[in-house]
Amino acid sequence: MSETAPPRGGTPRARAEIDLAALRANVRTLRAKAPGAAFMAVVKADGYGHGALPCARAAVAAGATWIGTATPEEALAVRAHAGLPADVRVLCWLWTPGGPWREAVEADVDLSVSDPWALRELTEALRGTSRVARVQLKADTGLGRNGCQPDDWPGLVAEALRAERAGLLRVTGLWSHFACADEPGHPSIGAQLSLFRAMVAHAEDLGVRPEVRHIANSPATLTLPETHFDLVRPGIAMYGLSPAPALGSSADLGLRPVMTLSASLALVKEVPGGHGVSYGHHYVTPGATTLGLVPLGYADGVPRHASGTGPVLVGGKWRTVAGRIAMDQFVVDLGGDRPAPGDEAVLFGPGDRGEPTAEDWAQAAGTIGYEIVTRVGARVPRVHVNEGRAG
Known part of the structure; x- marks a missing residue:
């Protein structure tokens, strides 16, 4: 049971931002039930x-x-x-x-x-x-x-x-x-x-x-x-996660997801068509494109079962994991776009900015939202925001 903070100085590799104002609002919504x-x-x-x-x-x-x-x-x-x-x-x-x-x-x-x-x-x-x-x-x-x-x-x-x-x-x-x-x-x-x-x-x-x-x-x-x-x-x-899709989405239930998981792009590069990506070459580029390297992997809790299906928001667009998710990293095909190294890749959050949600990752991995948030590993610092604010 840990409280962690991002490293001092520089751009963090990854972070799980925890909005405690959202948690407090969820508690009040549930108490009203x-x-x-x-x-x-x-x-x-x-x-x-x-x-x-x-x-x-x-x-x-x-x-x-x-x-x-x-x-x-x-x-x-x-x-x-x-x-x-x-x-x-x-x-x-x-x-x-x-x-x-x-x-x-x-x-x-x-x-x-x-x-x-x-x-x-x-x-x-x-x-x-x-x-x-x-x-x-x-x-x-x-x-x-x-x-x-x-x-x-x-x-x-x-x-x-x-x-x-x-x-x-x-x-x-x-x-x-x-x-x-x-x-x-x-x-x-x-x-x-x-x-x-x-x-x-x-x-x-x-x-x-x-x-x-x-x-x-x-x-x-x-x-x-x-x-x-x-x-x-x-x-x-x-x-802030729905207990089950049959009951409705988080928004349907008046709840707001509390965790946003993101990382800083480690590398952006041009590759030709026919280029294999990650272990086993389960993804091969259909043409000349750009690839972005996201420095999170299954050691950080990103489910390997979401290889080839997991959604990520980069540069305002949904991307999909290209090839296998490795222990420390995975790749997204940027389709020729050129975000800079250090730009944000959002795996999931509340969805306000059009980013995927934990439920989207659960569907991609064939699991439940509970597992997606609970398995985020200790290498990812939790950054708690709105801890001391009312609301």
Whole structure:
């Protein structure tokens, strides 16, 4: 989880500009979709590639009262370095045996538990301390990943309540996650929601008194108000990307993409017709032309699967990756145009200047927008703008 800045002096090779004003506006738009629920800003995977710490601060400034993380390391970094108000809660949900349970409790992190082994490790880690852990129980209502199966739910709830009566923990939440909320009308949505209600009711009948019950991710926050309960957990939508084309574009949903990825052209040169370009010569120039070298490659997160299809804006025109994307660089055919070395090549952004979007790259690579922004590598500095401004 890093905050990086461009190198001092000269033209940077590449940069990912992160517009925190756009992020704050997205948070406000999403909060308006669920006015009766608290808002958890999910900043896992270094804020989906945008920088977890500044994004967490921006989200809280726009009204988020919870921060969501996947790994303990992410949660501990947010607690130690984000500078959030003390009353902002941090939830961590992806634990493995031997995890830093005690450190997380001491750092005031809420812990998600899906299986009795985790409860046992947690309570053992707290022996000899006076700290009381805050625990949320996760139900597997049909996603089939993390979470407790319905048949095992009574046992997990009973064990958590025993630990609560012993003064070791407090059950603060009950939650689950949708499998297909990004597919309008999918039958699993109603089935999962019904099962979640039943599992919550069972836990509450046994004596659990949760502060929050939650199941709504980005698409559910946007389109399924009956799923909002006490808290919503937007992830990708907070960064301005649509959770799925079937739900509409970012603009359709009132969201603005937060990241713009660009690079400075490293070389522009004339080549004759019939000239092979990049490994394997999968692209051969159809005639005399100019080529531009973009100093980004798959080591920087540019998907190799977008070789020959990835769009780039250079000199006000859309260009297409010519040939294979290499580890550190790729080529675009400029069609005889002569931009100067150092001129900007924009891979994706909000689209205001006619540049491609992350969704355009997702379509070119046969993937989803989540992956396009999250995979942007550490060699690309994140430049956070509008961090301290209102709006």
